[in-house]
Amino acid sequence: MSTQYQKLAERYGKILATYVGGAGEAALQSAYEIGRQAVQAGLGCLDIAQIHEEALIRSLLQASTLGESSKIAKLGSDFLAQSLSPYEMTHRGFQEVILDLSRRAVELATVNRRLETEISERRRVESALQQETSYVKLLNVVTVAANMGSGINDVYRRCLEEVCLITGWPIGHVYIVDEDSPDRLVPTSIWHLAEPKRFEVFRHATESLSLSRGIGLPGRVFSTGESTFIVDLAEDSNFLRAQACSEVGIRSGFAFPILVGSEVVAVLEFFSDLLQKPDEQLLDVMAQIGIQLGRVVERRRSEDVLREIPKRILEAQEAERRRVAHELHDDVCQRLSATKLHIGAFENEIPEKDRKVHSKLQLIKRQINANIQEVRRIAAHLRPTTLDDMGLHVALRLLCEEFQKINHTRANFKMKARSPQRLDPPVELTLYRIAQEGLSNVAKHAEAKTVSMRLMRLNGIIRLDINDNGRGFEIEKIRSDSVRGYKLGLLSMKERAELLNGTCRIESVPGKGTKIRVEIPLESNHTHGKD
Ligand SMILES: Nc1ncnc2c1ncn2[C@@H]1O[C@H](COP(=O)(O)OP(=O)(O)OP(=O)(O)O)[C@@H](O)[C@H]1O
Ligand SMILES: [Mg+2]
Known part of the structure; x- marks a missing residue:
């Protein structure tokens, strides 16, 4: 038992004795004071109850009548109530503090929830912004590549690389329209493969698969002229390479067209090894890229036509030279030869003595021969x-x-x-x-x-x-x-x-x-x- 307890017990006993002895209000004030000191000393209600019990028994022993004892008991309980009242006050204080704390906890939780929503909203906006920036960058890179004057295949390759880099999708590939059969798509060897060994089976399946309009993922894009997204390739009944995909773990795919006006000239397809959700923003960017690359194809076509022009001119020139050479050789030379024969015949009719005419005719024949030679030379030059x-x-x-x-x-x-x-x-x-x-x-x-x-x-x-x-x-x-x-x-x-x-x-x-x-x-x- 602590000395503090004993001291308080002694004091309690003394003052209780004065109170039952008729000390009145002042003693009650002291009871309250003792209760406060007990709280400060860290004693509990039960300690006070025990102290009270011992002190009360001592006072009751002093009583000589039953009426006196019940009066002492009644006064004692008032005294006890007074000495316990600091406990009640403290308890109330605690309750208030607890109430206050729980009120504040609720407030804090609300503020916290609000903050959490704000943070996640900010994160969402930030990542959307980041994504938008990367899409703009993608569009820029592809536009620059498209205007670099490099071949269309290099532009396709660059596009595959950039799209895969930004989306994190590991596979990109190009199908083009068959030159000999405009209703078929044929696979190219233009790829982006993050792990070539791992995706070898899929590459092989793709490179041996040409497609008609409406068939398979690229075929659908070919027939509609619009981007197509397949969330789960295994579930899609119109995806022909599902077997190869499941072997190498490819889950989702999307494809978009390269358009010259409304004509689809190629289809770019991309695959992911995770289940992906359709990304509207990405599909929008791809549609724009499809138009950009379409312009490159259009430009290359015009350049090809322009390049053909001098060739055609030279071919036409050669054909014309050939024609003129034939005319000269077969027609002009024949006519000159015929004229020479006529002159020969005419010469035979001229009497020998008429030497002047004969020598003139000889001269004309020599000139005709020279002309025939010259025409032959020109014809030979031409062809x-x-x-x-x-x-x-x-x-x-x-x-x-x-x-x-x-x-x-x-x-x-x-x-x-x-x-x-x-x-x-x-x-x-x-x-x-x-x-x-x-x-x-x-x-x-x-x-x-x-x-x-x-x-x-x-x-x-x-x-x-x-x-x-x-x-x-x-x-x-x-x-x-x-x-x-x-x-x-x-x-x-x-x-x-x-x-x-x-x-x-x-x-x-x-x-x-x-x-x-x-x-x-x-x-x-x-x-x-x-x-
Ligand atoms: N071997 C050469 N020696 C000196 N000058 C030359 C020679 N070859 C070309 N030239 C000069 O270059 C010019 C251009 O030659 P080019 O063959 O293009 O035209 P051209 O011979 O004048 O006419 P065209 O060939 O159209 O009938 C000539 O006019 C001439 O002044
Ligand atoms: Mg010349």
């Missing part, structure tokens, strides 16, 4: 039959010999191969036409003493050099005339070479002659033989 019959090296040699004869300028031709093989007709014709124009320029402009022509094959290309030691010219000055269309020879040399993916370089220095080097790759122009 060099030696080129078809004997090949480029013979045709070039003859060209140089003829040039030398007519222009009195030394022209030598060298071929760096013992047994030159034939090249493809377009390559031979192109080089022949360039050589013709080169020599024609030497004759017209160079005032050269010699011109040399060399033909050689090296490392998959055929090279033709035409060098003269004439007066040369300033290339820059000539270029503006060529652009304006006055002088077309040099320009058409370049165009002809470029049509076969080759080059034609012209170097000229006034007073130092002109060098022309033409190089044409043989591989891309389907050669017949090798060195």
Whole structure:
């Protein structure tokens, strides 16, 4: 028992005794004071009850009558109530504090809930913003790639990479419309595969699957011209690669069209190994990307058409030359020969003595012969039959010999191969036409003493050099005339070479002659033989 308890018990006993003895209000005040001290000392109600009991018994022992004892008991209980009242007060205080605390706890919980909602809303907005920013970035990257001038396949590849990077989807692939059958989609080898080994089975299944309109995921996009999202590929009855997907763990897929106007020209498909929900924003961005890439396809198509134009012009020119050559050879030459025969017949009718007429007729016949030769030469120029019959090296040699004869300028031709093989007709014709124009320029402009022509094959290309030691010219000055269309020879040399993916370089220095080097790759122009 603590000393504090004992002290309080003693005091309690004394004051209770004074109170039952008639001390009144002051003693009750002291009872309250003792109760307060007991609370402070950490004593409980039961301690007070015990102290009270012991003190009351002592007071009751002093009573001599029953009436006196019941009066002491009554006063004692008032005293006890007074001494316990600080406990009640404290208890009430606790209750209030607890009530207050629980009220505040409720308030805090409400504030907390509000904060939580605010935070999660802010997070949602932030992640939506982040996603929007990444979609805008995606659109920018694809737009930049689309305008870089690279091939459409590179643009597709870049697009697959970016979409997979932003969405976290591991697979992207391109289907294109079959050139020979516009109602079918054929798979390409353009992929983005985050784990090539893991998805090998799926790649294989895809690359052996072409699709008609409406069939499979890409086929549906092909027929509707709209994006399609499949949440669970295993549940979709119109998805043909479900088996391969389940083998490698692919769960969701979406695809969107590449559109030129309303025409679908390709379908880009993406796959995820998680079950994904359709993302409207993503599908919107994809629709825009589809239109952007469609413009690239459209531009490439126009460029192809434009690239075809010079080729068509040259083809038409060749066809026309062939036609005129035939006319000259078969018609004009025949008529001249017939005229010569008529003159011969007429000559026979003229008496021998009439020498003046005979010599005039001889002269006319010689002129007709010369004309026939000239027309044949022109016809041969227009359509060099030696080129078809004997090949480029013979045709070039003859060209140089003829040039030398007519222009009195030394022209030598060298071929760096013992047994030159034939090249493809377009390559031979192109080089022949360039050589013709080169020599024609030497004759017209160079005032050269010699011109040399060399033909050689090296490392998959055929090279033709035409060098003269004439007066040369300033290339820059000539270029503006060529652009304006006055002088077309040099320009058409370049165009002809470029049509076969080759080059034609012209170097000229006034007073130092002109060098022309033409190089044409043989591989891309389907050669017949090798060195
Ligand atoms: N071998 C050369 N030597 C000196 N000048 C040349 C030579 N080749 C070309 N040139 C100069 O370059 C110009 C352009 O040549 P190009 O063949 O394009 O036109 P052109 O011969 O004048 O006319 P076209 O070929 O259209 O009938 C010529 O007018 C000439 O001034
Ligand atoms: Mg010319």
